[in-house]
Amino acid sequence: MAPPERRRRSTQRDIAQRTGVSQATVSLVISGGAASTQIAESTRRAVLAAADEMGYTANVAARSLKGGRNRLLGLYTFESVFPTDQRDFYYPFLLGVEEEAARQGYDLLLFSSTGTDRDAARFGPRDAHASGAPAAERSIYVGGSNRLKIADGCVLLGRNVRREELSALVREDFPFVFVGRREVDDAELSYVAADYVAATGALVAELARLGHRRILYLRALEDSEPARDREEGYRRGLAEAGIVPDEALIRTLADPADLSIERVEEWIGGLGITALLVEPTEDDRLTEALATMAGTRRVRFPADCSLALLGDPPCWTPELRDWTRFSLPRAQMAGQAVRVLIELLDQESHEPRQLTVPCAYVPGDSIGPVPAHRVPAHRVGLRPGVGTEPESDGRPVT
Numbered sequence: 001m002a003p004p005e006r007r008r009r010s011t012q013r014d015i016a017q018r019t020g021v022s023q024a025t026v027s028l029v030i031s032g033g034a035a036s037t038q039i040a041e042s043t044r045r046a047v048l049a050a051a052d053e054m055g056y057t058a059n060v061a062a063r064s065l066k067g068g069r070n071r072l073l074g075l076y077t078f079e080s081v082f083p084t085d086q087r088d089f090y091y092p093f094l095l096g097v098e099e100e101a102a103r104q105g106y107d108l109l110l111f112s113s114t115g116t117d118r119d120a121a122r123f124g125p126r127d128a129h130a131s132g133a134p135a136a137e138r139s140i141y142v143g144g145s146n147r148l149k150i151a152d153g154c155v156l157l158g159r160n161v162r163r164e165e166l167s168a169l170v171r172e173d174f175p176f177v178f179v180g181r182r183e184v185d186d187a188e189l190s191y192v193a194a195d196y197v198a199a200t201g202a203l204v205a206e207l208a209r210l211g212h213r214r215i216l217y218l219r220a221l222e223d224s225e226p227a228r229d230r231e232e233g234y235r236r237g238l239a240e241a242g243i244v245p246d247e248a249l250i251r252t253l254a255d256p257a258d259l260s261i262e263r264v265e266e267w268i269g270g271l272g273i274t275a276l277l278v279e280p281t282e283d284d285r286l287t288e289a290l291a292t293m294a295g296t297r298r299v300r301f302p303a304d305c306s307l308a309l310l311g312d313p314p315c316w317t318p319e320l321r322d323w324t325r326f327s328l329p330r331a332q333m334a335g336q337a338v339r340v341l342i343e344l345l346d347q348e349s350h351e352p353r354q355l356t357v358p359c360a361y362v363p364g365d366s367i368g369p370v371p372a373h374r375v376p377a378h379r380v381g382l383r384p385g386v387g388t389e390p391e392s393d394g395r396p397v398t
Contacts (some may be wrong), residue, residue: 096334206238
């Protein structure tokens with residue numbers, strides 16, 4: 001038996017011939033733009049009915065190239081973020097984008113292009129992972145062209161970015177919104193970010209209310225926008241509590257797995273700290289180190305030292321330790337990014353919009369009042385049983 005003959009795809013010219021109008025009229029009706037209101041209602045209905053009968057479907061790529069709207073939103077991820085399960089850190093972001101796009105009547109297109117050596121030479125390397133390893137190479141401009149243009153606009157997501165590609169998108173006046181605060185030297189970007197400054201400041205205020213004055217801040221190694229925001233919140237919280245910042249209490253770890261019980265005991269005994277603020281990493285190394293320390297019982301949280309996380313541990317589940325922390329409104333941020341993007345699409349000029357979303361405080365079980373067995377306030381900073389000031393060169397731990 002011969003295979004069935006393939007039916008030719010209907011075109012706007014076919015519709016024009018069927019209805020007896022010009023192809024330009026058909027194009028105006030199909031596009032649905034403002035100019036289509038000039039077409040008589042009877043003609044508009046006849047064109048749409050013919051298109052439906054003939055099984056016509058618009059070529060969204062061609063429409064986009066002509067400058068029209070195709071009601072397609074892109075989602076571009078700078079690293080692999082497709083979740084393996086609902087505990088994945090990125091899952092709420094993807095869910096928020098999908099739900100809001102559907103609510104707004106837009107389809108969603110996922111971009112995950114891998115760049116070439118030529119792309120890397122043109123746009124430079126991406127930000128490195130916190131571990132210092134180079135990020136997997138993805139590129140918006142594969143082969144030198146902006147592949148996102150098939151969509152009306154795009155939501156961008158990921159920790160490790162090529163900054164020059166963001167600048168190039170701005171120069172093209174391509175509408176996009178980043179989930180998270182990102183900056184480039186030569187342009188203002190639109191973003192929806194977590195309010196790390198206010199959330200970190202609120203945790204410092206809560207610790208100060210509980211009597212803590214020596215609060216060590218363990219920051220991320222990389223100099224990213226979220227890390228800078230958290231440090232600003234830490235300093236602002238200290239100032240509002242009337243605590244003079246001590247630079248010796250701002251530390252970094254080259255490897256989060258190096259956070260050991262011995263190091264925390266050194267900070268407690270040598271620096272007189274009573275509380276510890278920790279930036280969670282993008283993997284489980286830091287929280288695993290904290291769990292190991294808690295299991296030794298040599299330092300009890302909060303009986304010996306209060307501890308709070310400046311964000312969500314990755315892949316947290318209820319059976320894990322309920323650390324005091326603030327939680328990122330990830331689905332809300334993503335949904336808001338979609339709404340901002342659609343607002344940009346409706347504007348003649350894509351003036352950047354920058355919004356912050358409040359984080360949620362999670363009380364947890366790892367902070368409390370200053371332990372009664374610790375040294376009196378007028379001797380904070382002295383080694384227990386020693387009447388001399390602790391020695392510290394104030395340099396970050398590496």
